[in-house]
Amino acid sequence: MEKKWIELSNKETLAYLDIGNGKEVIVLVHGNMSSSIHYKPLIERLKDKYRIIAPDMRGFGDSSYHQSFDDLEVLSDDLILLLDALKVRHYFLGGWSTGGAVALAMAAKRPKDIKKLFLIESCSYKGYPILKKNESGQAILDAYYKSKEALGQDIIQVKPMLDILLTNSTPIMKSVWDQAIYTVNKPNPEDEALYLSETMKERCLLDIDWALTRFNMSNESNGVTKGNGKIKDVICPVLSFWGDRDYVVLEYMVDETVKALKDAKKIKLVKSGHSPLVDCPDILTDHILKFIKN
Numbered sequence: 001m002e003k004k005w006i007e008l009s010n011k012e013t014l015a016y017l018d019i020g021n022g023k024e025v026i027v028l029v030h031g032n033m034s035s036s037i038h039y040k041p042l043i044e045r046l047k048d049k050y051r052i053i054a055p056d057m058r059g060f061g062d063s064s065y066h067q068s069f070d071d072l073e074v075l076s077d078d079l080i081l082l083l084d085a086l087k088v089r090h091y092f093l094g095g096w097s098t099g100g101a102v103a104l105a106m107a108a109k110r111p112k113d114i115k116k117l118f119l120i121e122s123c124s125y126k127g128y129p130i131l132k133k134n135e136s137g138q139a140i141l142d143a144y145y146k147s148k149e150a151l152g153q154d155i156i157q158v159k160p161m162l163d164i165l166l167t168n169s170t171p172i173m174k175s176v177w178d179q180a181i182y183t184v185n186k187p188n189p190e191d192e193a194l195y196l197s198e199t200m201k202e203r204c205l206l207d208i209d210w211a212l213t214r215f216n217m218s219n220e221s222n223g224v225t226k227g228n229g230k231i232k233d234v235i236c237p238v239l240s241f242w243g244d245r246d247y248v249v250l251e252y253m254v255d256e257t258v259k260a261l262k263d264a265k266k267i268k269l270v271k272s273g274h275s276p277l278v279d280c281p282d283i284l285t286d287h288i289l290k291f292i293k294n
Contacts, residue, residue, distance in 0.1 A: 001037060003062055008081040015062035016055035016082065020047035025088055026292075028054040029079065029106075031097030031121075032208050033161075033177075035061030035198040039096070040191065041281035046288075053091075055082055057102070059204025068204070070148065072098075072211045076105035089113050092292055096120040097249065097274065098208060100240075101127070101215050104257075108217065108233035118288055119240040121274050124253035125231050125260055126222040127215035130157055144223040148210040158209055165205060170196055183245045183273035218260065231260045238264040239291045243272030243279065 003015040017036045026046060028039045036054035043052050057075050059065035069075065079102065083091070093114045095103030100122020107114050130151060131139040137156050145151040151158055164172050174196055178186065187195060218227035238261050242254040258264040267287055272279040 001040060001043075003036070003056070005062075006082060006085055008078060008085065010067075010078070010081065012058050012066055012078060013064040014055050014058070014078060014082050016053060017043065018051070018053050018086075019043055020049070020051045022048075022050035024292075025051045025053060025091040027079075027083065027088070027091050027093050028052060029093070029095040029099035029103045030054070030057065030060065031095075031099045032205075032212075033199050033202060034096075034195070035201065037061070037198045038195055038275075038277065040194075041277045042094075042285060042288075045281060045285040049289075050092075053083070053086070053088065055079060057099075059202065059207065061198055061201050065203045069207050070211055070214065072102050072208075072215045073105055075211075076102050076109065079106060080110060083113075090115060092116050092118075094118045094120065094288070095122055096277070098123060098128070098212060101125070101212070104217060104231070104234060105215075107236055107238075108230040111233055111235045114236045116292060117234070117236050117238045118291060119238065119254075119257070120276060120284070121243060121246050121249045122240060122254065122257065123212060123215075123249055125215075125217040125257045126227070127224070128212040128249075128253075129223065130154060130209060130213050142223065144213065146224070148206060151210050151213065152206050158206070162205055165200065165202060168200060170200055173199060180248060181274045182278060183247060184243075184271055184279040187278050231257075232262075234261055236263070237291075239287070240264060240266045241269055241276060241284065241287070242266060243269040243274065243276055245271060245273040245279075248274040 007013045056063040100119040132143040216222045216227040217231040219229045276284045
C-alpha cells in the first residue's frame with residue numbers, strides 16, 4: 001500500500017496508489033474523512049485481476065492542498081489531470097460517499113473514457129444537504145447556509161468535526177466513526193488505526209462540506225445552488241450500492257440518483273452501513289466483478 005506522487009499541471013501534487021498488473025484499470029475515488037487507503041479491503045480483492053489506481057484527493061491523505069475550493073468539480077478536474085498524466089484511458093470508475101459525487105462529475109466530463117461506474121453509498125446527484133440549526137441544535141426545514149463561513153459555524157455537523165481535526169483528537173474521531181460509520185462491523189485494530197491516521201490528515205473539511213451542499217447535477221435548485229443539468233451527460237452503465245444500515249447517506253438520495261441516470265441499477269446491501277468496505281467486502285467485490293464483466 002505504498003503511495004506514489006505526481007505533480008499536476010495546476011501545481012497540485014496528488015498522492016495515489018497504483019497496485020496490480022491487470023490490463024484493465026479500475027479507478028477508485030474515496031469519500032470525505034478518508035483517503036485512498038480506506039479502499040484497502042477492495043484493493044486486496046481486486047489487485048490480482050485489475051490495475052487499481054486510487055488517489056488521495058486534494059486536501060486529503062498525502063496530497064497537496066495549495067488552493068482551496070468551493071466545488072467538487074475542482075476535485076474531478078484534478079483526477080482527470082492525474083489520469084491524463086498517467087496516460088490512463090477507458091477505465092472502470094468507482095466512488096464511495098462523497099467520492100461518488102466526484103465520480104459522477106468525472107463521468108459527465110469524460111463520457112467516452114469511463115466503461116462503467118459503480119457508486120458505493122454515494123451522496124445524491126443533487127448534493128448533500130446540511131440544514132441550518134436552531135439554538136437547540138435542531139435542523140430547520142428548508143433552511144440552508146448561504147456562505148462557507150456560516151456553514152463553518154454549524155454546531156452539529158461541521159464545527160465539531162473541524163475542532164476534532166484542528167486539535168488532532170484521534171480518540172474522539174474514532175468514536176465518531178464507531179457511531180456513524182461502523183454501524184455493523186468494525187475493522188481489525190491494525191486496519192482501524194491505519195484508517196484513523198489517514199482520516200486525521202484531512203485539511204479541507206470546510207471546503208468539502210461547502211462543496212457538497214453546492215453540488216447539483218440536476219435541472220433544478222437544491223436550495224443552495226441551481227443545477228447544471230449535467231447528469232444527462234453520464235451515459236455509462238451505473239451500479240449503485242446502498243446499505244440498509246447507512247445513517248449517513250439515506251436511501252432516497254441513492255434512489256433519486258438512480259432514477260435520474262440513463263442506465264442505472266441499485267443493489268441494497270443487507271446488514272451493511274456506510275462502509276460496505278468493512279461490513280461486507282466479499283459481497284461488495286462479487287457484485288462489482290459481475291457488473292464489470294457482464
